[in-house]
Amino acid sequence: MPDDYPVHIEVAPNVHLVRGSNRARFPEANCLLVDETPLTLVDAGTNMEHISRSLSDLGHSFTDVEQIILTHFHIDHKGHAAEIQKISNCEIICHPLAKKGVETIGGIVEVYGIKEHRFYEPWREYVESIMPYVFSEYEVTGTFKDKEPIIVGDTQLIPIHTPGHTHDHTIIGINNFETLLLVDIDLTQFGPWYGNVVSNLSDFRESMSKVIALEPKIGISSHLLDPVEDGLIEKLQKFSAVFDIREEKIIKSVCEGLTTLDDLANAPTIYPRLPFVPYIIFEEYMLLKHIEDMTERGIIEYDDETIYLK
Numbered sequence: 015m016p017d018d019y020p021v022h023i024e025v026a027p028n029v030h031l032v033r034g035s036n037r038a039r040f041p042e043a044n045c046l047l048v049d050e051t052p053l054t055l056v057d058a059g060t061n062m063e064h065i066s067r068s069l070s071d072l073g074h075s076f077t078d079v080e081q082i083i084l085t086h087f088h089i090d091h092k093g094h095a096a097e098i099q100k101i102s103n104c105e106i107i108c109h110p111l112a113k114k115g116v117e118t119i120g121g122i123v124e125v126y127g128i129k130e131h132r133f134y135e136p137w138r139e140y141v142e143s144i145m146p147y148v149f150s151e152y153e154v155t156g157t158f159k160d161k162e163p164i165i166v167g168d169t170q171l172i173p174i175h176t177p178g179h180t181h182d183h184t185i186i187g188i189n190n191f192e193t194l195l196l197v198d199i200d201l202t203q204f205g206p207w208y209g210n211v212v213s214n215l216s217d218f219r220e221s222m223s224k225v226i227a228l229e230p231k232i233g234i235s236s237h238l239l240d241p242v243e244d245g246l247i248e249k250l251q252k253f254s255a256v257f258d259i260r261e262e263k264i265i266k267s268v269c270e271g272l273t274t275l276d277d278l279a280n281a282p283t284i285y286p287r288l289p290f291v292p293y294i295i296f297e298e299y300m301l302l303k304h305i306e307d308m309t310e311r312g313i314i315e316y317d318d319e320t321i322y323l324k
């Protein structure tokens with residue numbers, strides 16, 4: 015069934031938002047198509063049909079793609095980059111920290127931190143069934159530097175390193191800091207996601223402050239269909255407040271007797287529900303990030319088994 019929204023919209027001169035199916039939710043993510051020279055995609059996690067349709071509406075085809083810029087290593091963002099590179103021989107560039115997680119499945123497993131996990135096999139089977147294309151090798155041909163504009167014809171794409179979600183997570187200023195591709199500071203109802211070994215809660219809090227201080231006017235989420243303009247700063251603050259809401263929920267659950275990581279993860283505590291078994295991996299990591307953070311801040315004590323409120 016066709017989606018009931020236009021596949022692409024122009025968000026800045028010659029910069030087109032290519033929307034994902036599934037209302038841009040995982041396993042899809044929006045990407046940007048910059049119709050300049052070099053013809054550039056920012057991320058490649060939108061389905062091939064939507065990318066193809068956007069390219070052809072602008073008079074191009076896959077063979078014309080010259081460059082793919084990746085915002086971070088996640089599979090819903092690197093998406094079809096390897097397939098497109100095979101067709102067009104395009105460059106693939108990313109943050110230096112993204113390289114390992116982008117290039118091989120072994121690298122992904124390492125930065126996800128799931129190799130030894132009891133649910134590793136179910137995770138792999140799940141991903142193989144929904145996104146078999148991310149298991150090929152990706153050839154990263156270059157890296158970008160924080161705040162060093164990438165010149166794409168008349169457009170400047172400014173990478174802003176915003177770690178936390180992952181260590182390499184990079185948002186993109188489109189010509190300036192007024193219009194930002196916010197990537198996985200995605201302003202969804204779920205709130206911030208930090209479920210990998212390379213995620214970091216205090217970095218994420220700092221990155222949120224950094225983004226809010228830029229006073230953006232338009233925020234483009236990788237997982238919302240439309241750019242956010244009305245109340246953007248309030249929406250960023252609300253998204254940022256979710257860290258504290260989750261912390262309060264953990265404290266409340268510990269008070270009610272859920273005093274181990276297993277207790278909290280099985281509830282679950284961060285996710286409203288666990289749609290598939292492997293999601294418990296991410297629930298556990300996100301809880302662990304809170305446990306570490308709350309221990310450092312002297313709110314709890316944790317002896318690798320039981321959480322004690324101080």
Ligand SMILES: [Zn+2]
Pocket residue numbers: 086088091179198
């Ligand atoms: Zn991500």
